[in-house]
């Protein structure tokens with residue numbers, strides 16, 4: 001009996017040459033409706049599945065190949081006498097090669113306007129059943145799931161090199177293919193159920209991630225740690241284009257992400273108030289707005305020149321020559337911006353190692369708002385803390401009202417505080433950070449660092465705290481250094497102590513009612 005190949009493909013690319021190769025090698029072909037039509041149109045001999053099974057395709061194609069004559073033919077073990085006896089008793093012919101690619105579900109739901117029912121109809125049922133059956137019985141059956149496998153397979157067929165190892169490798173690829181297909185369906189359905197929110201609230205669905213490897217990294221946080229970067233291909237950092245510079249490192253990416261999140265507080269791309277951020281070890285060390293990108297960058301660098309050395313920079317507008325000149329005036333690791341103009345690129349090329357990344361605002365908007373963090377043996381998932389600051393909910397709790405200038409400064413300092421590791425204290429004035437205290441185990445410790453960095457510049461500046469003041473020590477310290485207004489979430493059992501201190505020392509205090517820890 002001639003060996004049999006079953007072909008049932010949505011993507012007809014490469015189908016005809018594959019079928020010709022199979023026919024040349026002596027196979028007879030069976031195909032579902034559309035595939036058989038394509039083969040007949042090419043003048044090739046093929047039997048329709050419906051003729052082979054004696055059962056017509058029904059339910060508009062929902063049932064085509066789901067039949068014992070198909071699945072018996074694929075799943076029967078050749079070395080198992082009882083299986084062979086079953087085939088004989090039922091008059092079922094074995095199927096030796098299965099070529100299937102699935103309904104284009106991912107492509108269908110990539111269109112955000114797609115109707116729910118259209119997406120559902122594009123969930124392939126019979127295809128995965130055949131792929132899984134063939135992969136399970138790879139000891140006797142070859143399974144092909146992608147046109148890219150056809151040519152190498154034909155080469156092996158011609159040379160008689162279809163080994164057990166090859167069949168096993170193809171089975172692995174087949175199971176990876178169906179697993180990834182099911183992940184796409186369940187992720188889409190979870191998003192539909194959750195409405196706009198990406199996180200199912202009450203009943204958390206199991207987390208399934210399908211992120212292609214974007215690039216292997218030289219190493220992880222340290223040279224003895226291996227690392228790779230996985231990313232959605234067209235969203236967020238996956239869409240970033242590296243225009244020049246050394247290979248990106250693991251730490252560069254983490255710092256770039258922190259810098260980008262901070263600069264986005266001021267908008268990103270056309271129409272945004274120009275802003276620049278310098279990050280070191282995930283914390284901003286200089287942040288400023290300005291009338292131009294160059295002005296903002298110059299002020300961000302001035303905020304803390306010592307820390308800026310070797311920094312990671314994010315700018316929220318197109319980098320021009322003036323900005324590029326500042327960027328080349330000191331050693332920096334990376335720069336991300338929505339764009340770089342020609343003269344800027346020419347100037348930046350003089351610093352060949354400096355990594356330049358162009359990331360457009362549309363790609364940022366497409367990125368998931370889920371934030372993942374690993375624990376030993378598990379993952380924590382939360383929404384990003386990226387909602388715009390809502391000043392309407394703020395309350396002045398001190399006797400003195402903040403001036404309009406102080407209110408502006410408090411808004412600026414507050415925007416930064418959530419991008420600094422807790423306990424976070426920021427000191428700012430006139431749209432420029434002056435001192436940032438990060439990651440201390442007590443709040444007043446972070447305040448000391450921020451005020452020390454600000455030095456004399458703290459006089460007349462404001463101070464923000466990402467969490468409430470547990471004691472009045474931070475307010476007293478701040479007042480002693482010349483801070484005139486503070487902003488904090490409020491909610492401590494000792495809030496009254498801090499408010500009393502503000503009143504006694506003439507400070508204005510605003511409470512936001514919202515905490516912004518960053519761990």
Ligand SMILES: NC(=O)c1ncn([C@@H]2O[C@H](COP(=O)(O)O)[C@@H](O)[C@H]2O)c1NC=O
Nearest residue numbers: 010032034035062064065066103125126127
């Ligand atoms: N329902 C079935 O029995 C069934 N059998 C095969 N398919 C799919 O139908 C497609 C091929 O259809 P056609 O040959 O009619 O163009 C393939 O993507 C294949 O995976 C099916 N479709 C959906 O489940």
